[in-house]
Amino acid sequence: MTAGEVITVTIRRGGEHGAPVPVDFRVPITGDPTVLDLVTAIQRDQAPDLGYRFSCRVGMCGSCAMLVQGRPRWTCRTRVSLVARRGRLDLAPLPGLPVVKDLAVDMAPFFEKWAAAGGGFRPCESGDAVLALVAPESPARRNADAAIECIGCGVCAAACRVAGAEPGYPGPAALNRVWTLVNDVRDADGPRRLAEVAGPGGLFTCHSQGACTACCPKGLDPSRSIAGLKRAAVLAALRGEP
Numbered sequence: 662m663t664a665g666e667v668i669t670v671t672i673r674r675g676g677e678h679g680a681p682v683p684v685d686f687r688v689p690i691t692g693d694p695t696v697l698d699l700v701t702a703i704q705r706d707q708a709p710d711l712g713y714r715f716s717c718r719v720g721m722c723g724s725c726a727m728l729v730q731g732r733p734r735w736t737c738r739t740r741v742s743l744v745a746r747r748g749r750l751d752l753a754p755l756p757g758l759p760v761v762k763d764l765a766v767d768m769a770p771f772f773e774k775w776a777a778a779g780g781g782f783r784p785c786e787s788g789d790a791v792l793a794l795v796a797p798e799s800p801a802r803r804n805a806d807a808a809i810e811c812i813g814c815g816v817c818a819a820a821c822r823v824a825g826a827e828p829g830y831p832g833p834a835a836l837n838r839v840w841t842l843v844n845d846v847r848d849a850d851g852p853r854r855l856a857e858v859a860g861p862g863g864l865f866t867c868h869s870q871g872a873c874t875a876c877c878p879k880g881l882d883p884s885r886s887i888a889g890l891k892r893a894a895v896l897a898a899l900r901g902e903p
């Protein structure tokens with residue numbers, strides 16, 4: 662799509678009070694807009710009651726994630742010219758989460774999984790202790806650093822069919838976070854976290870095909886993190902740990 666053309670944007674609209682209905686909007690293209698620019702233009706000019714969510718517009722907050730042409734993406738970092746097909750664009754809310762309204766979903770179940778998997782850091786020293794020196798080149802630090810930049814956007818979870826089919830599965834974002842903490846030598850709960858996610862319905866439910874990694878806009882690799890957790894859980898079992 663180039664400036665001056667008109668694109669048809671189909672938005673799956675609905676909310677907690679009704680089944681979703683696809684609604685078409687015709688939008689003139691100006692400049693090289695992002696998908697979020699188009700949604701904003703639709704709300705401004707055609708549908709003031711359109712529900713959607715964004716904050717930073719620069720790929721920092723993760724709140725603008727939606728299904729774009731069937732694939733989860735940050736809409737503020739997705740150019741229409743790269744994803745539109747034959748003058749059309751299809752938008753829907755992230756799957757697997759309750760729809761608040763139109764394109765805005767309730768992220769609470771996503772973060773509840775994060776918390777249930779043990780995603781909160783617990784220091785192993787008191788606040789008065791001397792600051793720990795953790796060598797940047799150590800394997801544990803490298804593993805923790807590789808996964809730590811997650812901003813909790815939910816894109817990987819939306820791409821994960823296992824998470825969609827198994828409500829009890831923690832999902833790639835929560836497991837990626839657990840891998841960070843299991844490798845964080847300052848954290849006191851590593852073994853307990855590993856035991857909590859290694860049980861039935863947990864990390865061994867992952868089939869390792871990597872849709873999460875393919876979709877992560879931050880370039881993180883939750884699939885690798887989960888593989889690391891699997892190895893750690895097997896080694897812990899061989900050592901006779903719970």
Ligand code: SF4
Nearest residue numbers: 811812814815817877
């Ligand atoms: S791992 Fe990537 S896709 Fe998943 S929540 Fe974090 S930043 Fe988003």
Ligand code: SF4
Nearest residue numbers: 821867868870871873
């Ligand atoms: S690799 Fe595992 S967590 Fe990632 S999408 Fe596949 S099943 Fe889900």
Ligand code: FES
Nearest residue numbers: 718720723725737
């Ligand atoms: S609005 Fe913040 S990442 Fe898109």
